[in-house]
Amino acid sequence: MRVTRRQAFGLGLGATALILAGPATLPAVAKKAETADDAVKAFTGGAEAKSGKISLTTPEIAENGNTVPVAFEVESPMTAEDHVQEVLVLADGNPRPGVATFHFSELSGEAAASTRIRLAKTQNVVVVAKMSNGSYYMDKRLVKVTIGGCGG
Amino acid sequence: MLNRREFLHAAVATGAILGTAGAGSWRALAAQQALMSQDDLLKFPTMGNVTLVHVTDIHAQLKPIYFREPSTNLGVGEVKGLPPHVTGKDFLKLYNIKPGSPEAYALCSDDYIALANNYGRMGGMDRIATVLNSIRAERADNTLFLDGGDTWQGSYTSYKTKAADMVEVMNSLKPDAMTSHWEFTYGIDRVKEIVDDLPFAFLGGNIFDAEWEEPAFEATKMFERGGVKVAVIGQAFPYLPVANPRWMFPNLSFGIREEQVQKNVDQARADGAQVVVLLSHNGFDVDRKMAGRVKGIDVILTGHTHDALPEPVIVGKTLVIASGSHGKFLSRVDLDVQGGEVKGYKYKLIPIFSDVIAPDKATTELVDKVRAPYEEELNTVLGKTDSLLYRRGNFNGTFDDLICDALISERESDIAMSPGFRWGTTLLPGQDITTEILHNATSMTYPAAYRSEMSGKMIHDILEDVADNLFNPDPYYQQGGDMVRVGGMGYKIDVGKPIGSRISEMTLLKTGELIDPAKTYVVSGWASVNEGTKGPAIWDVVADYIKEKKTVSLTPNTSVKVEGI
Numbered sequence: 001m002r003v004t005r006r007q008a009f010g011l012g013l014g015a016t017a018l019i020l021a022g023p024a025t026l027p028a029v030a031k032k033a034e035t036a037d038d039a040v041k042a043f044t045g046g047a048e049a050k051s052g053k054i055s056l057t058t059p060e061i062a063e064n065g066n067t068v069p070v071a072f073e074v075e076s077p078m079t080a081e082d083h084v085q086e087v088l089v090l091a092d093g094n095p096r097p098g099v100a101t102f103h104f105s106e107l108s109g110e111a112a113a114s115t116r117i118r119l120a121k122t123q124n125v126v127v128v129a130k131m132s133n134g135s136y137y138m139d140k141r142l143v144k145v146t147i148g149g150c151g152g
Numbered sequence: 153m154l155n156r157r158e159f160l161h162a163a164v165a166t167g168a169i170l171g172t173a174g175a176g177s178w179r180a181l182a183a184q185q186a187l188m189s190q191d192d193l194l195k196f197p198t199m200g201n202v203t204l205v206h207v208t209d210i211h212a213q214l215k216p217i218y219f220r221e222p223s224t225n226l227g228v229g230e231v232k233g234l235p236p237h238v239t240g241k242d243f244l245k246l247y248n249i250k251p252g253s254p255e256a257y258a259l260c261s262d263d264y265i266a267l268a269n270n271y272g273r274m275g276g277m278d279r280i281a282t283v284l285n286s287i288r289a290e291r292a293d294n295t296l297f298l299d300g301g302d303t304w305q306g307s308y309t310s311y312k313t314k315a316a317d318m319v320e321v322m323n324s325l326k327p328d329a330m331t332s333h334w335e336f337t338y339g340i341d342r343v344k345e346i347v348d349d350l351p352f353a354f355l356g357g358n359i360f361d362a363e364w365e366e367p368a369f370e371a372t373k374m375f376e377r378g379g380v381k382v383a384v385i386g387q388a389f390p391y392l393p394v395a396n397p398r399w400m401f402p403n404l405s406f407g408i409r410e411e412q413v414q415k416n417v418d419q420a421r422a423d424g425a426q427v428v429v430l431l432s433h434n435g436f437d438v439d440r441k442m443a444g445r446v447k448g449i450d451v452i453l454t455g456h457t458h459d460a461l462p463e464p465v466i467v468g469k470t471l472v473i474a475s476g477s478h479g480k481f482l483s484r485v486d487l488d489v490q491g492g493e494v495k496g497y498k499y500k501l502i503p504i505f506s507d508v509i510a511p512d513k514a515t516t517e518l519v520d521k522v523r524a525p526y527e528e529e530l531n532t533v534l535g536k537t538d539s540l541l542y543r544r545g546n547f548n549g550t551f552d553d554l555i556c557d558a559l560i561s562e563r564e565s566d567i568a569m570s571p572g573f574r575w576g577t578t579l580l581p582g583q584d585i586t587t588e589i590l591h592n593a594t595s596m597t598y599p600a601a602y603r604s605e606m607s608g609k610m611i612h613d614i615l616e617d618v619a620d621n622l623f624n625p626d627p628y629y630q631q632g633g634d635m636v637r638v639g640g641m642g643y644k645i646d647v648g649k650p651i652g653s654r655i656s657e658m659t660l661l662k663t664g665e666l667i668d669p670a671k672t673y674v675v676s677g678w679a680s681v682n683e684g685t686k687g688p689a690i691w692d693v694v695a696d697y698i699k700e701k702k703t704v705s706l707t708p709n710t711s712v713k714v715e716g717i
Contacts, residue, residue, distance in 0.1 A: 023184075059407045059408075060408055060628045060629050061394055061395040061407075061409070061631070063362075063392075063394055063398065063406070063407070063627060064393070064398070068364065069405075114365075122651075142629075144629055146617050146618075146620075146621065147613065147614055147617040
C-alpha cells in the first residue's frame with residue numbers, strides 16, 4: 001500500500017489519527033482470515049449498519065488491481081456530540097478482507113480519507129462507519145478487475 | 153433499384169436524415185424533400201443562436217469509404233431493445249425508413265452489397281469540409297465544430313506519420329475542441345508533442361495524473377457563440393488503461409468519474425455557461441446512463457461505440473447525439489438558448505454521400521498531399537475478395553474471420569483470437585484487397601501477432617471477461633468494444649447471464665471435441681495490451697495469407713450460438 005505525499009497532507013487535514021492497513025494493526029476481528037461479513041459483525045457488535053451518509057468513490061473497473069484508488073467521505077457535523085469515530089474499510093474478495101481502520105474525532109473537521117488498495121479479483125469494497133451515538137452506516141461498491149486486452 | 157447516376161439526379165422521395173424528437177417523426181420531414189442533392193442534404197431549418205457540429209470516430213479515414221453498420225448490436229438490462237440496440241428491419245421500422253432508400257443504406261446492414269453499389273462510398277474529409285463550410289457560411293458566429301476523438305488512428309498513413317496526416321487535415325478544418333481515445337496509443341510523448349501545437353482545445357476532464365490524482369488535461373473550454381456562453385466539457389474514453397496498453401501512457405488514469413463530471417458541469421454553470429455540452433468518448437450506453445445521473449448537461453455528443461442515430465435520444469432534459477463513425481456522418485444541432493436555458497432544438501444527422509456532396513478543393517489537395525508519399529504502398533494489391541469484408545457486429549464479421557483464418561494458417565495454431573474492435577472499413581465482393589484496406593482493419597501501434605499456449609480454462613476466462621465488458625447490465629462496467637472474435641473454436645453465449653456463466657459448449661472446430669479446461673491449446677492473436685509481446689505485425693501475417701490465396705472467400709460464420717436475447 002502506498003499513500004502519496006500529497007494524499008498524506010490531505011488526510012492530515014481530515015483525520016487526526018490514521019492507522020493504515022497491515023492486518024497486524026487491524027482490530028482483532030480481522031486478524032484471522034475471516035470473511036468480510038464476520039469483520040463487519042465484529043466491528044458493529046452485531047448492530048445493524050444502515051445505508052446512507054457515506055459517499056464511497058472507487059473506479060468501476062480497476063486500471064491496475066495492485067493499486068486501486070479508494071476514497072470515502074462520511075456526512076457528519078463532526079461535533080463533540082455527533083461525529084464519526086471509526087471507519088472500517090474491507091475488500092470482501094481478498095484472501096484477507098481487512099484493509100484499514102481510520103480513526104476520527106470531533107477535532108478532525110471532516111470524516112474523509114483516500115488511499116490505494118490491492119484487489120486480487122473483482123469484488124466489493126466495503127466501508128463501515130461508526131458514529132459517536134453508537135449507530136453504524138455501511139456502503140459498498142463493486143470494483144471489477146479484468147483480464148483486459150480485448151476492448152476498443 | 154436505382155443506379156448511382158439515377159440516384160444522383162432522379163427524384164427520390166427521401167432527401168436527408170432530418171430529425172426532431174421522438175422516433176418516427178423525422179421521416180415525414182425528410183419526405184418533404186424531393187431531390188437527393190447536395191442542397192437537400194445540407195438543407196436545415198436554422199433556428200436559435202448556437203450551432204453544434206459534431207464528428208467522431210473518424211479513425212483516420214481521409215478518403216470516402218464503405219462502412220457496413222452492424223446487423224447484430226444487442227443491448228442488455230434496461231437498454232434491451234432501445235436504440236442503438238436496434239438493427240436491420242427493426243431499425244428501419246423504428247425510424248420509418250424505406251428499405252432500399254439512401255438512409256437505409258447509410259444506417260443499416262440490410263441489402264448492403266446492392267445498396268453500396270448504388271449509393272457508393274461515404275465520408276471523406278473533403279466532403280466533410282464542404283458541409284462544414286456551408287454551415288459556417290450561414291452561421292459564422294454561432295458554430296462550434298467539435299471532434300469526439302478516435303481521429304488519429306486507423307489507417308496506413310496515420311500509422312506511418314504518427315497521426316501527422318490527420319492532425320494536419322483536421323487543423324485545416326479548424327475544430328474548436330476534441331476529446332480522445334486511440335490518440336493515446338501513439339504514446340504519451342507523441343500526444344503531448346501534438347497537443348502542445350494544437351490550435352484548439354484537447355479536452356479530457358476524466359484524465360488524471362495517476363500518481364497525484366490531479367487533472368492532467370484541460371476539462372472545460374468556454375466559448376461564446378451567438379451571444380451565448382457555451383461550456384464544452386471533454387470526456388475521454390474511460391477505460392484506456394484497461395482496453396489499450398497502459399504502458400504507453402503509464403502515468404495517466406482515466407475512468408468514468410461521474411462525480412468529477414458533475415463538478416465540472418457545476419463549475420461551468422457557476423462560470424456563467426448558459427449551455428453545457430459534454431464532448432464524450434464514453435460510448436452510447438454509458439452516456440445515456442450519465443445523462444440520467446449528472447444534472448445540468450444540455451447536450452451529450454457521444455462517441456466510441458460508433459452508433460449512428462437519426463434522432464437524439466432524450467434523457468430528462470439532455471439530448472444524446474450519436475454521429476456514427478469513419479466520416480460517414482456529420483451531426484448538426486441548432487439550439488435556441490434563452491435566459492440560460494435551451495428552449496428548442498433542431499437536429500440533423502447529415503449522411504456524407506461522397507458522390508452527392510462535392511469535395512472541397514483545398515481539402516482534397518491537402519489530403520492528396522499527405523497521402524502522396526505513400527500512394528504506391530496504399531495501392532498495392534494483395535489479392536481479391538469474393539465476399540463482403542466487414543467487421544461491425546457483436547460476435548463476428550468477415551474481416552475478422554479472414555484475420556483469424558490467416559492467424560491459424562500462418563501462425564500454425566488451433567485457435568485464433570481477434571479483438572472486437574469497431575473500426576475498420578468494408579470491402580465489396582469483387583474488389584481488390586489493397587494494403588490500404590488491410591491497414592484500415594489492422595492499423596495500430598501494438599500489432600504483434602503472438603502465438604502462445606493457453607489452457608481451456610484460460611480461454612474460457614478470457615471469453616467470459618470480454619463478454620462481461622460488452623454485456624454487463626450496468627453500462628458503467630462496459631468498455632464499448634464488441635466480443636473478441638474467435639477462429640477455430642465455436643461456443644454458445646447466453647448474454648443475459650452473469651460473468652462466469654455466459655459461455656458454454658466451447659468446441660474445437662477441427663475435431664468437433666469440446667474444449668478441455670485442463671488441456672493446452674495453441675492460440676494466436678494480435679493487439680495484446682501486454683508490453684513486450686512478440687510476433688510479426690498482424691498486417692504482414694494477413695498479407696502473406698491473402699497473397700497465397702490470391703482470392704479469399706468467407707462463408708457465413710455459424711460457430712457462435714447466441715442465447716438470452
